[in-house]
Amino acid sequence: MKPTKELAFENLYKSHKDKIFRLCLGFVKDRDLAHDLFQEILIKLWKHLDSFRSESDISTWIYRVAYNTAISFSAKEKRQPMNTELPDGLDLVDPENSSHEKELQLQKLYEAINSLTETDRVIAMLLLENTPYKTIADVTGITENYVAVKVNRIKATLTQKLNPHGK
Amino acid sequence: MENNFEDIQKLWQDQQPVNFDLKDLIAGMKKTEAKQRRELWFMAIITPLTIGFLFWSMPWRESLGIEISLYIIAIAMIWVVGLAIRSKISSNDSSERFTNSEYLKTQIKKLNYRYQIAKKHMYGYTVLLLIALNISYFVLLEPLETFTRIGIHLALTLAIATFMHWQMKKRVKKYDRELKPMIEQMKAMLAN
Numbered sequence: 001m002k003p004t005k006e007l008a009f010e011n012l013y014k015s016h017k018d019k020i021f022r023l024c025l026g027f028v029k030d031r032d033l034a035h036d037l038f039q040e041i042l043i044k045l046w047k048h049l050d051s052f053r054s055e056s057d058i059s060t061w062i063y064r065v066a067y068n069t070a071i072s073f074s075a076k077e078k079r080q081p082m083n084t085e086l087p088d089g090l091d092l093v094d095p096e097n098s099s100h101e102k103e104l105q106l107q108k109l110y111e112a113i114n115s116l117t118e119t120d121r122v123i124a125m126l127l128l129e130n131t132p133y134k135t136i137a138d139v140t141g142i143t144e145n146y147v148a149v150k151v152n153r154i155k156a157t158l159t160q161k162l163n164p165h166g167k
Numbered sequence: 168m169e170n171n172f173e174d175i176q177k178l179w180q181d182q183q184p185v186n187f188d189l190k191d192l193i194a195g196m197k198k199t200e201a202k203q204r205r206e207l208w209f210m211a212i213i214t215p216l217t218i219g220f221l222f223w224s225m226p227w228r229e230s231l232g233i234e235i236s237l238y239i240i241a242i243a244m245i246w247v248v249g250l251a252i253r254s255k256i257s258s259n260d261s262s263e264r265f266t267n268s269e270y271l272k273t274q275i276k277k278l279n280y281r282y283q284i285a286k287k288h289m290y291g292y293t294v295l296l297l298i299a300l301n302i303s304y305f306v307l308l309e310p311l312e313t314f315t316r317i318g319i320h321l322a323l324t325l326a327i328a329t330f331m332h333w334q335m336k337k338r339v340k341k342y343d344r345e346l347k348p349m350i351e352q353m354k355a356m357l358a359n
Contacts, residue, residue: 006193013189022182039192046196068270075274075352105178118356122267128179141266159171 009046012062019129020066026113026125027070028077041069063131063139067122074118105162112161116154123147124154207252214248225303232306239299247292250284271357278346278353285338293331297324 020041024034044065052061113124119140126136133151137144218241227234254277265273301320308316 009193010189017187018180018183022179025182038187042187042192043196043199046193047200064265064270067267068265071267071271071353071356072274072349075349075356102178102181106182109175109178119267128176130176139266141268155172158175162175163171 005049009049012045012049012058013042016059016062020062022129023066023070023125026110026121027074033077037070037073040073041066044069057135057138059131060135060138063126063135067139071118071122108162109158112158115161116157120150120154123150124158127151127154210248210252214244218244230306232302236299236302236306239295239302243292243295243299246295247288250288254281254284268357271353275350275353275357278350282339282342282346285335285342289331289335289338293328296331297327300327 021034021038024037024041025031028034028037045062048065052058113121116124119142122140123136126139133144133147136147136151140147142150218237221237221240225233225237227237300323304320304323305316308319311319
């Protein structure tokens, strides 16, 4: 039988892996780096799993670990020149739904996210995952009201950059 | 705008991650944990062992000078190991407890602390080491002529001081290359 920690980690992995991987793609510039970051986050989650107290929300806890790890990782990576373009052969989308148009839109989205400040980038990605304002505030350390203000601005920025002609 | 943003959310969420082999990953993480535990144990054990060996091999009972120098070496070693352990296992790594801004502040503090160890504390360690070695040599070289003794003391001090200074400069240069841009980047993130 598997130990409790392993079971808890497996559940956490199953329920959050997609979100975590997407945030990795939002923070770093290529697929290999995204994999490295993804693995680093999983290692941290594993390492700190024993310290998780069930009185707080597991998603908030995971986001904190994930985003804080991503921030450090991104600070390390930014020592090199930033490239916001989507690398060639980056198989990000489900092959069944894959289309050139979708890839272009995704590329624009990455460029738009990368153009934001660090806090706004975190908020943007949490927003794209439909995260409640309360959780965003808990993760970023800013008030819910300020989150709301920033959300409006971020939504407008992203929408404008993806639909510059308001289509 | 709302509908457009919902489309953007859908576009974002439609991305599919590559599946990791979780079994391998967990096995790897367990191995890493065991390795880190071993390293910490090694760090904790090697210092008392070295100090014990020095006390065992040196004639400290016969000379107060050697006894004092061994105590100085022991204090210096414990101090440096303490600094290393503190920088490795400090609570600053508790990413789950901090919000983004708190985390950035603690990371900046942690990186600056590593700088401080290389820039300042290691010079303190070198001074203690030189004092201890010179006291020991003062006692051990007693049968030799004064001129020879002074020469050995000077050569020893100069050699160790130069080597340690070179090592620390090398470390600081490495930190300038690796840590400084990170600290600046994190400060810029905090300012945003």
